[in-house]
Amino acid sequence: MTDLLEALREGLPAQAVITDPDVTATYAHDMASFCEAGTPAVVVLPRTVEQVQHVMRTATALRVPVVPQGARTGLSGAANASDGCVVLSLVKMDRILEIDIVDRIAVVEPGVVNATLSRAVEQHGLCYPPDPSSWEECTIGGNIGTASGGLCCVKYGVTAEYVLGLEVVLADGRLLKTGRRTAKGVAGYDLTRLFVGSEGSLGIVVKAVLALKPAPPLQLALAAEFPSTAAACEAVCAIMAAGHAPSLLELMDNTTIRAVNDMASMGLPETTQALLLAAFDTPDPAADLTALGALCTEAGATQVVPAETPAESELLLQARRLALVALEAVKGTTMIDDVCVPRTRLGELLRSIDRIADKYGLTIGVCAHAGDGNTHPTVCFDAADEDEARRAHESFDEIMALGLELGGTITGEHGVGVLKKEWLARELGPVGVELQRGIKATFDPLGILNPGKVL
Known part of the structure; x- marks a missing residue:
């Protein structure tokens, strides 16, 4: 421990090295409230690429594990500390380095908050589409690490589609540059995509080149009430089959609706079994909503209520963004599936x-x-009740198995982390696991980067 701290302090400011156990304990885990977490030896808060390189060279020399972190809003335990590790928090590297309105790119450090970037590029008539529910808190580095999505994925896609290039500090402290700044580029293997979703297990992202889009018109939303989740899902299929391109298409079941009302008094209709929220950011969103509303009615919606203003629309979306927090309040602990x-x-x-x-x-x-x-699917339970916790785990596993049986995946955007590590092998198969472990060994031969996560 003494050797580690002395070595770290040789290349870091004193205030960037935190050893107070009361403080380091707050960096031990992300928002996955029922995942194992260890006790970090130290938390470091670098501000420069060179400082990150120093941390990794030190960790390599002393064979100390390193756990990279952003804002710790993740939901799979990917940012959880391991015993004796260096927690490498990147939140102080929070500069927007460049916004290029011609090439429509932004160059940012990993600690930039998603909403901060969105507001900055909006001033130039541009937008950065990925918008996780935690967008007011989560960082771009964390978004890249988990390949996060958001409410707008149905039209605009996920984080991976907007990361053009990266600068990454490798396990031994070398700096790797991947990708490009150009609209096109197919030179060599796509290492950029390899790092997106790697959950800090291959390297530390210290800079990202992100694609931007022209800012769309303000969206209008509607809420459609359904007597069953089955009817709401029929409406979803009808909407997509008809060729519509809503900017979002979200569903909340009755349990979620009640939880949001209990927490925030949103006034959502508790008699409905499923609430479908849809929005368009097209030139004539009202017409698009009318057409979509008709499809909802045909599928069995009992009521379709369009918002009349963007402000009313945002209120509906705020209810959806509160869903996971509200469900956690039901019993105090949740296991959030991501099938x-x-x-x-x-x-x-x-x-x-x-x-x-x-x-x-x-x-x-x-x-x-x-x-x-x-x-x-969010399993709500009392972690102090041993039997209920056991049943929660079993139900969680059964839902993941169901997702695979239906031709799906165990994670669409939250990542594997600790929570789903055992299930990844089932989805990938033995050949897939072997190749992924080979990739990990190439980038991190000592196994010091985020050990115990993903594979």
Whole structure:
């Protein structure tokens, strides 16, 4: 420990090296409230690429594990500390280095908050589309590490589609530059995409070149009430089959609706079994909403209520952004699944989740990015109740197994981390696991980068 601290302080300012156990304990885990976390030896807060390189050279020399972190808003334990590790928090590297309105790119450090970037580029008539529910807190580095999505994925896609190039500090302290600044580029293997979603297990992202889009018109939303999740899922399929391109298409089940109302008094309709939220940012969103509303009615919606202003629309979206926080308040602890299935299997997935909730006698609320089949079944339980915690784990596993059976994946945007590590091998198969471990060994031969995560 003494050798580690002395070596770190040789290349870092005194205030960047934190050893107070009361402070370091606050860096031990992310927002996945039921994942194992160790006790870090030290937390470092670098501000420059050179300081990150110094940390990694030190860690390599002393064979000390390093756990990279952003804002710790993740939901799979990917940022959880391991015993005796260096927690490498990148939140102080928070500069927007460049906004280029001609090439439509932004160059940023990893600690830039998603919403901060969005507001900065908006001043230039541009937008950075990926918008996780935690966008007011989460950082671009964390978004890249988990390949995060958001409410707008159905139209604009996920983080991976906007990362053009990276600068990455490798395990031994070398600096790797990947990708490009240009609209096109296919030189060599796509190492940029390899790092996106790697959860800090291959290297430390210290700079990113991000693609931007022209800012769309302000969106208008509607809320459609359904007597069942099955009817809401039928509407989703009808909307996509008809060729519509909503800017978001979100679903909340009755359990989630009640949880949001209990926490924030949003006034959502508690008599409905499923609430579908849709929005358009097209030149004539009202006309698009009318057409979409008609499809919802045909699918069995009991009421379709369009917002009249962008402010009303934002209120509806705020209710959806509160969903996971509200469900956590139900019992104090949650296990948040992240199963993504083909849209055509969405109704089957939700019906089966209801059956699983009944089987285990648990509250399981579901909110979903319904437009791309990405669901967040959230198991609510009392962690102090040993039997309830056991049932929560079993139900969580059963939902992941169900997702794979339906042709889906165990994670659409939250990543693997600690929570789903055992399930990754089932999805990848032995050949996939072997190759991924080979990649890990190439980039991190000593296994010091975020050990115990992903694989």
